[in-house]
Amino acid sequence: MSRNMDINGERLLSRIRQLGAVGRDAEGRLVRVAATDEDRQGRDLFVAWARSAGLDVHIDRIGNIVAVWQGGANGDADPIMMGSHIDSVIDAGIYDGSSGVIAGLEVITALMEARFMPQRPIAVAAFTNEEGVRYAPDMMGSLVYAGGLDVEEALASQGTDGTRLGDQLHRIGYAGPAEPGFLRPHAYLELHIEQGPILEQVGTAIGVVENLQGISWQRIIIEGVANHAGTTPMQARRDAGVAAARILVFLRDLATRTGGCSVATVGTMRFEPDAINVIPGKASFTVDLRDPDTERLRAAEAELAGFLRDVAAEDGVAITTERLARFDPVVFSPEIVRVLEGAASGRQYQWHHMTSGAGHDAQMMARIGPAAMIFVPSRDGISHNPREFTADPDLVAGANVLLDAVKTLAGK
Amino acid sequence: MSRNMDINGERLLSRIRQLGAVGRDAEGRLVRVAATDEDRQGRDLFVAWARSAGLDVHIDRIGNIVAVWQGGANGDADPIMMGSHIDSVIDAGIYDGSSGVIAGLEVITALMEARFMPQRPIAVAAFTNEEGVRYAPDMMGSLVYAGGLDVEEALASQGTDGTRLGDQLHRIGYAGPAEPGFLRPHAYLELHIEQGPILEQVGTAIGVVENLQGISWQRIIIEGVANHAGTTPMQARRDAGVAAARILVFLRDLATRTGGCSVATVGTMRFEPDAINVIPGKASFTVDLRDPDTERLRAAEAELAGFLRDVAAEDGVAITTERLARFDPVVFSPEIVRVLEGAASGRQYQWHHMTSGAGHDAQMMARIGPAAMIFVPSRDGISHNPREFTADPDLVAGANVLLDAVKTLAGK
Numbered sequence: 001m002s003r004n005m006d007i008n009g010e011r012l013l014s015r016i017r018q019l020g021a022v023g024r025d026a027e028g029r030l031v032r033v034a035a036t037d038e039d040r041q042g043r044d045l046f047v048a049w050a051r052s053a054g055l056d057v058h059i060d061r062i063g064n065i066v067a068v069w070q071g072g073a074n075g076d077a078d079p080i081m082m083g084s085h086i087d088s089v090i091d092a093g094i095y096d097g098s099s100g101v102i103a104g105l106e107v108i109t110a111l112m113e114a115r116f117m118p119q120r121p122i123a124v125a126a127f128t129n130e131e132g133v134r135y136a137p138d139m140m141g142s143l144v145y146a147g148g149l150d151v152e153e154a155l156a157s158q159g160t161d162g163t164r165l166g167d168q169l170h171r172i173g174y175a176g177p178a179e180p181g182f183l184r185p186h187a188y189l190e191l192h193i194e195q196g197p198i199l200e201q202v203g204t205a206i207g208v209v210e211n212l213q214g215i216s217w218q219r220i221i222i223e224g225v226a227n228h229a230g231t232t233p234m235q236a237r238r239d240a241g242v243a244a245a246r247i248l249v250f251l252r253d254l255a256t257r258t259g260g261c262s263v264a265t266v267g268t269m270r271f272e273p274d275a276i277n278v279i280p281g282k283a284s285f286t287v288d289l290r291d292p293d294t295e296r297l298r299a300a301e302a303e304l305a306g307f308l309r310d311v312a313a314e315d316g317v318a319i320t321t322e323r324l325a326r327f328d329p330v331v332f333s334p335e336i337v338r339v340l341e342g343a344a345s346g347r348q349y350q351w352h353h354m355t356s357g358a359g360h361d362a363q364m365m366a367r368i369g370p371a372a373m374i375f376v377p378s379r380d381g382i383s384h385n386p387r388e389f390t391a392d393p394d395l396v397a398g399a400n401v402l403l404d405a406v407k408t409l410a411g412k
Numbered sequence: 413m414s415r416n417m418d419i420n421g422e423r424l425l426s427r428i429r430q431l432g433a434v435g436r437d438a439e440g441r442l443v444r445v446a447a448t449d450e451d452r453q454g455r456d457l458f459v460a461w462a463r464s465a466g467l468d469v470h471i472d473r474i475g476n477i478v479a480v481w482q483g484g485a486n487g488d489a490d491p492i493m494m495g496s497h498i499d500s501v502i503d504a505g506i507y508d509g510s511s512g513v514i515a516g517l518e519v520i521t522a523l524m525e526a527r528f529m530p531q532r533p534i535a536v537a538a539f540t541n542e543e544g545v546r547y548a549p550d551m552m553g554s555l556v557y558a559g560g561l562d563v564e565e566a567l568a569s570q571g572t573d574g575t576r577l578g579d580q581l582h583r584i585g586y587a588g589p590a591e592p593g594f595l596r597p598h599a600y601l602e603l604h605i606e607q608g609p610i611l612e613q614v615g616t617a618i619g620v621v622e623n624l625q626g627i628s629w630q631r632i633i634i635e636g637v638a639n640h641a642g643t644t645p646m647q648a649r650r651d652a653g654v655a656a657a658r659i660l661v662f663l664r665d666l667a668t669r670t671g672g673c674s675v676a677t678v679g680t681m682r683f684e685p686d687a688i689n690v691i692p693g694k695a696s697f698t699v700d701l702r703d704p705d706t707e708r709l710r711a712a713e714a715e716l717a718g719f720l721r722d723v724a725a726e727d728g729v730a731i732t733t734e735r736l737a738r739f740d741p742v743v744f745s746p747e748i749v750r751v752l753e754g755a756a757s758g759r760q761y762q763w764h765h766m767t768s769g770a771g772h773d774a775q776m777m778a779r780i781g782p783a784a785m786i787f788v789p790s791r792d793g794i795s796h797n798p799r800e801f802t803a804d805p806d807l808v809a810g811a812n813v814l815l816d817a818v819k820t821l822a823g824k
Contacts, residue, residue, distance in 0.1 A: 048629075156595070225794070228769070230771065231769035232793060234675060239664070239677075240704060263645065265689070270681075271680060275501050275502055276545070276548070276680055384687075385693070
């Protein structure tokens with residue numbers, strides 16, 4: 001492969017930092033949550049860059065942004081698609097999602113500047129609500145794009161703040177006319193930070209992601225009896241908070257028992273009435289269970305359900321569960337994985353086979369076309385946190401591997 | 413004692429219901445939290461009743477309302493004081509506090525209507541922020557009145573909603589000119605619902621409260637590391653939420669071990685960033701520990717402190733604690749207790765000696781004068797809950813015992 005074409009590392013890195021400066025709150029925290037004003041500011045910046053690069057920008061009904069380079073010949077052929085997301089968690093880092101979207105735009109720009117003649121269109125997408133902080137399920141935009149969730153149902157989904165996603169997309173000007181899935185990918189490639197410690201541990205810049213663990217999200221609501229904290233004997237209590245605490249400890253032990261395969265997280269918790277001298281009458285929280293093995297994930301869900309029955313009986317509380325999201329493990333396309341390995345090897349980069357612990361838009365796009373992912377290292381494995389960091393050379397290396405893989409796939 | 417004087421049961425009960433209708437939110441929940449507009453509405457109603465009864469209404473600097481009947485002779489003698497509070501928890505019942513304030517007003521009104529000639533003034537007080545839901549410590553108004561807390565410090569206390577109590581009292585028009593403690597009680601009597609199951613179990617309408625358990629309140633803040641829920645191995649986590657859950661379970665077991673003497677409650681809980689797919693980097697919650705025995709309360713606090721050190725070491729989190737309130741157990745005046753026993757026996761009511769599990773304004777007033785309390789039964793022991801209920805005849809019986817006790821003490 002010709003060594004004479006590279007992405008523009010300076011432009012890539014400066015754009016990652018520019019986008020990272022958009023959507024800061026009063027305390028300077030990055031809070032670019034889906035369909036907020038901050039999200040709109042980030043979207044506007046990406047759209048401006050894509051238009052200035054000469055790409056056709058399409059917005060679909062769920063708010064996905066798809067920027068397309070028709071290229072020369074075969075404008076009607078299925079495109080090579082790249083993409084990721086620009087929405088963030090609360091108090092996020094600047095790399096999660098954004099680096100993949102900006103790298104995709106950078107790859108197209110580099111190909112255009114090099115007068116590359118693709119055999120098919122090349123597109124980069126920024127998918128709506130990948131993080132799922134405000135609206136469930138996460139990876140919603142790509143799920144809808146791939147036909148896994150009805151667009152009307154998704155638009156109707158209610159946020160943690162009581163808002164309706166459809167209304168908020170309309171409010172920020174990103175309820176577009178295009179039908180989700182209007183372009184079917186000939187192949188889909190996504191660059192993303194690892195968000196885990198493995199690449200740093202093995203000392204490798206490039207992770208070639210072969211598969212992705214399954215995800216089970218549910219909301220658990222415990223109803224006990226609110227009562228006076230001073231006059232209600234311990235044995236007479238029906239304390240929803242203590243019942244919730246027992247479930248947290250159980251989940252920690254359950255996931256730890258599997259020896260590092262399963263992970264379990266309770267990220268949100270709410271007590272009612274939430275008063276210092278009142279026994280909680282209600283506790284509601286979310287459970288995030290993940291495992292790369294379908295059977296083990298099902299078994300963990302079943303164990304949890306059994307423990308919930310025990311707690312309900314022992315603590316005299318009523319427990320209800322609501323499924324928020326459920327995705328089986330995904331295996332990526334071996335062909336695309338080989339293309340990524342070749343691209344990395346072609347640049348003399350060491351690469352490492354990986355299983356993704358996080359959910360990604362690529363797992364949804366894999367439903368409608370061959371897909372795979374490139375990971376770059378996350379320092380200390382930290383993400384969803386301001387301390388999230390990926391070294392500049394690793395970002396440039398990952399984007400160049402993406403470039404070469406797209407050249408290979410689009411050159412055919 | 414003459415049987416020809418009784419309180420007006422109809423007026424007592426109708427006023428308890430009238431006040432109980434004040435301070436309802438959109439869902440109809442009673443939320444008359446200290447220094448809110450709802451609290452002001454309740455205060456205004458009580459002040460109107462007191463003025464129409466011909467009492468002198470004083471507001472002190474911490475917002476306590478003291479309604480005084482000068483009576484005939486000895487207007488300068490120390491008064492017999494009654495009182496309780498009209499602030500409530502969130503989603504409260506109508507009896508907690510209010511029944512004591514209204515019964516006190518009813519006692520004075522009945523004495524006036526019967527042309528009773530007291531040997532000293534008789535007063536009824538509605539103390540500010542007894543519940544402590546919004547501002548800590550609880551029983552704040554009576555604590556300041558008794559000189560146990562500097563008024564400036566109390567006015568500066570910050571609410572769970574970030575407000576300053578002094579500003580809010582000023583806003584609702586109850587930042588008064590009187591100096592807290594401007595009247596020293598010759599004796600202080602408080603009627604209150606039991607908020608526990610004992611009187612119902614023993615089948616007695618009147619509880620004569622001899623002592624009151626100690627209370628220890630603290631806020632615990634756990635700092636871990638927020639990280640990705642899918643990519644962070646269990647053993648690499650520093651999960652503030654799981655650490656908090658371990659402490660809840662520990663407290664439940666600690667209090668249960670004492671065999672019904674200690675009670676421990678975690679009524680509030682907050683995770684940050686509070687997102688479904690982010691490991692909690694921070695958890696903050698409150699601990700309410702109570703025991704009638706000073707030594708056992710100290711021992712429980714020490715055991716908790718030791719466990720916090722263990723959790724910090726085992727889970728790799730930083731734990732800080734802040735003392736919100738600390739009151740040693742209180743023993744009431746044997747003389748006043750005897751007067752209450754005599755008043756109950758004089759009406760042929762059975763009565764039962766009790767220890768209060770809840771904190772009450774009486775424990776603060778006991779610092780500046782002889783004090784004791786009357787309890788009336790709470791159905792199923794439930795309070796701080798809309799299902800809180802005390803039967804009408806029990807409320808009337810309690811108020812008549814209060815009347816006869818005040819007659820005895822004011823007649824001397």
